[in-house]
Structure formats: C-alpha cells, structure tokens
Amino acid sequence: MDLGSFPEDQRIPATTLIDMWAELYNQDEDDAIANLHELSDRNLIEVVVTRKDANEDDGSYNEHFVMQHDLLRELAIRGSNSGNIEHRKRVLLEIIENKIPEWLMEQDQLSIRAKLLSISKDETFSSSWSTMQAPEVEVLLLNFQTQKYSLPEFIERMNKLKVLVLHNYGFVPAELSNFPLLGSLSNLKRIRLEKVSIPSLFLTSMKWRKLEKMSLVMCNIDQAFNKSTNKISDAFPKLVDLTIDYCNDLEELPTGFCDLVLLRKLSITNCHKLLALPEDMGNLLDLEVLRLNSCIELTELPGTIGRLHKLQILDLSECLSVTELPEQIGQLDDLRKLYMIECSSCELPSSVANLVHLKEVIGDQETAMSWNRFKPCLPSLTIKVHKENNLNWLG
Known part of the structure; x- marks a missing residue:
C-alpha cells in the first residue's frame, strides 16, 4: 500500500x-x-540492483531500487483512497496539469489524521497550496518535476514529522525556497534530499536535534x-548515518566534519571532485562503515584512519x-x-598482514594477485574476483 x-x-x-x-x-x-x-518473494515488487557487487550483507541498500507494476500501484492507491479523507491512514495527493482533486478544492481548511502524506506534482503546477492541517503525519513525501520548488507552508505545523523525502524527478537540481520552514520539525529523524540545490543547512533557527x-x-x-x-556537531548532535551520493560539486568536507x-x-x-579527506578522520571513533567508491579524484587516505x-x-x-594505502x-x-575493485594501481603496505579479522576482499584480477601475497598471514581471508558486466548485448 505504501508503494x-x-x-x-x-x-x-x-x-x-x-x-x-x-x-x-x-x-x-x-x-x-x-x-x-x-x-x-510474492512477486509484488521487482528489486533492481544497479551495482553488481552491491551486497545487502554489509547493510547497504543504496544501490537497490524497487519497481512496482502499474496495476499493483493503482490497486494500492485505490485501497489507500477508500473512506473519508479526514480518516485515511495515507493521503496520496497527485496534481497533474493543475488538476487539483475536488475534495481539496471543496474545503477552505482541510484537516487530516493520516500518518503518511504523499504529494506529487508535475512541472505545470502553478497554483498555491491550500491550507492544510496534518498534525499526525510522521512521513512526508514530496515528489516533483520543477526547476524551482517552494516547500508548502503547512510543513511548519507538522510537529510529529519523523521522515521527510524531497525527490525531484526532473533533469536538473531544483532550487528550494521556504527552506527555513524546516526549523519547526523538532522530531525529524531522517531526511532524504534528491536532485535539489540545498541552501545552507544552518539558515533555520533549529539545531537538527x-x-x-x-x-x-x-x-x-x-x-x-x-x-x-556554529559547529557542525552542535547542529547535528545525533547524526549516525550520512550518505552523500553523486554530489558533483563536493570538493572537500566542511570544517569540523x-x-x-x-x-x-x-x-x-x-x-x-572530492580531492581529499580531513586529516582528523581518525576522530570518528564509532565509525563502522566507510564507503568511498567512485570518488575518482581522491588521491589518498589520511594516516589517522588507523584509529578507526x-x-x-x-x-x-x-x-x-589512490595509488597506495x-x-x-x-x-x-x-x-x-x-572492496577494491578497479584499484589495480594501489600498492598495499606490509601492515595489511596485521588485518587478522579480515574475512573478505573483493577486487579485480590484479588486486587479487596483490592480496594473494598476504594470504599465508591471513588464513581466514577469502579473495573474490569481481567479474565485469558483459555489455555485448548492447551492440
């Protein structure tokens, strides 16, 4: 139903x-x-993996996407839209070509009790938002296809909001306005921003507590x-999971990261365009997972990484x-x-022989040969050779 x-x-x-x-x-x-x-397993969705070596065993689903058949989607929408609008568990609002649903136009001030609110609009939408009260919403999905996007005013009254997703399906990052409205979201725990130009995260009066x-x-x-x-740690005092993906203007991490x-x-x-990691990387003492794949301009890892x-x-x-570790x-x-796929030019220091708990190295053929030298010191190590996708069918 949620899909x-x-x-x-x-x-x-x-x-x-x-x-x-x-x-x-x-x-x-x-x-x-x-x-x-x-x-x-029930064939209600199709899971698409965009990176062949992506492995859910390491807790990463960043390369996993879900597709839902159109008929199943229509069935889900029909089920969600049954019953009185004020009492639905989910409110799914889709605005295409400025055609606003009648139930929204008929009420000057709409109050809903849903925990999930999804608003999708295309690039032709130009009307102002209606006044809406959604005090129980915990998950808000804003899907759009515009070069400029203004956050709806009613966001600042969503005191129970825990998850916010802004997804731009257009071709270029959208400019956001009304961003300071997020300052009222004192219970927000997870946020995903996709294909937008992000204003300063410190423009709001809040700390993302x-x-x-x-x-x-x-x-x-x-x-x-x-x-x-302000210190970044003061603004994000409970942040435990950060993903930055395909952000092509990132050259360095902010001061105090x-x-x-x-x-x-x-x-x-x-x-x-990421050129370097901070020298004080070793301060992230609780870090369990570090993914840097496809940062092609990154030249080295700081020595303080050994403190992790x-x-x-x-x-x-x-x-x-990266030519050496x-x-x-x-x-x-x-x-x-x-993971060291396409890292054949990266030299391994002799100290890798001390990685006695290392269970698995995934690399290309050349990388595997480099690691084979240390296999006698690492009896628990399994070396897996990543096989390239065969793209001959494209041609």
Missing part, C-alpha cells in the same frame, strides 16, 4: 522505503528489509554547510587516483570486508 505513494514508472530507492517503515511501524531496519524481501540519518543524492551542496558560525563523533555509517560515493578501531567495512572501489591501515583490527 502507491510514489510516481508512476519511477524507481523507488529501497533506502527510502526502509526509512519509512522503520518510523511508521516502529521497526528496526532489519525488519524493514525483511518486508522488502517478502514483497519480492533528533536527526539520525541524512541522505543527499544528486544535489548541489556547495552552500549546504556555509553561513554558519570529524566532530560528528557519533557517526557509524559514512557513505561518500560517486563524488568525482570499530571500522568493519571499507569500500575503495574505483578510487582510481597508508601504513596505518594495518591498525584496523576489526576490519572484516574490503
């Missing part, structure tokens, strides 16, 4: 569904993931951490400019899985 909240014929990020279900139904993420598998997870995908983020005299000492998962992927004694998963695949890599005494 009807997304536009027709669009891939749904699996992580968005996981975030929704974790908060709507008070599930942990493992239960939410189990829901995905059950829907797939309860925010645990932030995902920035295909965004312009050069202004996101500007215009602040490594003061986010509660971070457990950090994924900076497909950011082709809780790190279990490290992904350096397609970091083409620091000697301190051998101090990662809890490292279990290492």
